[in-house]
Amino acid sequence: xxxxxxxxxxxxxxxxxxxxxxxxxxxxxxxxxxxxxxxxxxxxxxxxxxxxxxxxxxxxxxxxxxxxxxxxxxxxxxxxxxxxxxxxxxxxxxxxxxxxxxxxxxxxxxxxxxxxxxxxxxxxxxx
Amino acid sequence: xxxxxxxxxxxxxxxxxxxxxxxxxxxxxxxxxxxxxxxxxxxxxxxxxxxxxxxxxxxxxxxxxxxxxxxxxxxxxxxxxxxxxxxxxxxxxxxxxxxxxxxxxxxxxxxxxx
Numbered sequence: 001x002x003x004x005x006x007x008x009x010x011x012x013x014x015x016x017x018x019x020x021x022x023x024x025x026x027x028x029x030x031x032x033x034x035x036x037x038x039x040x041x042x043x044x045x046x047x048x049x050x051x052x053x054x055x056x057x058x059x060x061x062x063x064x065x066x067x068x069x070x071x072x073x074x075x076x077x078x079x080x081x082x083x084x085x086x087x088x089x090x091x092x093x094x095x096x097x098x099x100x101x102x103x104x105x106x107x108x109x110x111x112x113x114x115x116x117x118x119x120x121x122x123x124x125x126x127x
Numbered sequence: 128x129x130x131x132x133x134x135x136x137x138x139x140x141x142x143x144x145x146x147x148x149x150x151x152x153x154x155x156x157x158x159x160x161x162x163x164x165x166x167x168x169x170x171x172x173x174x175x176x177x178x179x180x181x182x183x184x185x186x187x188x189x190x191x192x193x194x195x196x197x198x199x200x201x202x203x204x205x206x207x208x209x210x211x212x213x214x215x216x217x218x219x220x221x222x223x224x225x226x227x228x229x230x231x232x233x234x235x236x237x238x239x240x241x
Binding site: 031037040042045047053077084088122 | 142145146149152153156159160161163166167168170171174190191194197198201219222223225226227229230232233234236237
């Protein structure tokens, strides 16, 4: 029996299939959303605390570095949501065949930026 | 690791919480996209509507359970030094609980008219 398995871990030479891309981005977006939790809780509390707190929160959310972070978080939320729905469907046995799995992965990767632009067009990043 | 948050149970918690989070976050996202509160009075009026307040108070523990299972999986996969892994788990755990309590305090104080 072979005790040392062959290892091929050169990230730049591994071609990740589309479902793999959706999966790793699901994880990356999840980590970004987790990191936003304390800031979101703090700002939610501040905005609800009174008119001054609301104004301070609105001013902070309107500054461009924070808007950039919000854009990243909005992308994270949309990707995590759509990829999550896809993974739930896979768990229940839908879309497991490889051609369909590739197609739903492609749909996810296209739908996320489309929804992102739609959200920005309808509401903008901040109030 | 506690039996409640390991293996099959964690897998189930992750999926069950995901369903609630998906529905609630889509509602919040649509509300804030089309009808973002312009001032404190509007935000407070929204957050103190009974169904919204209940939805928000349920959202806090459900989100934290989901986030906990997720970040725990990530730490188990990538942080192999046991001390660092446990340290980070404790850090995330405390930050999650503090964030959750702070958010609940905001919802409850707004409901009491403060």
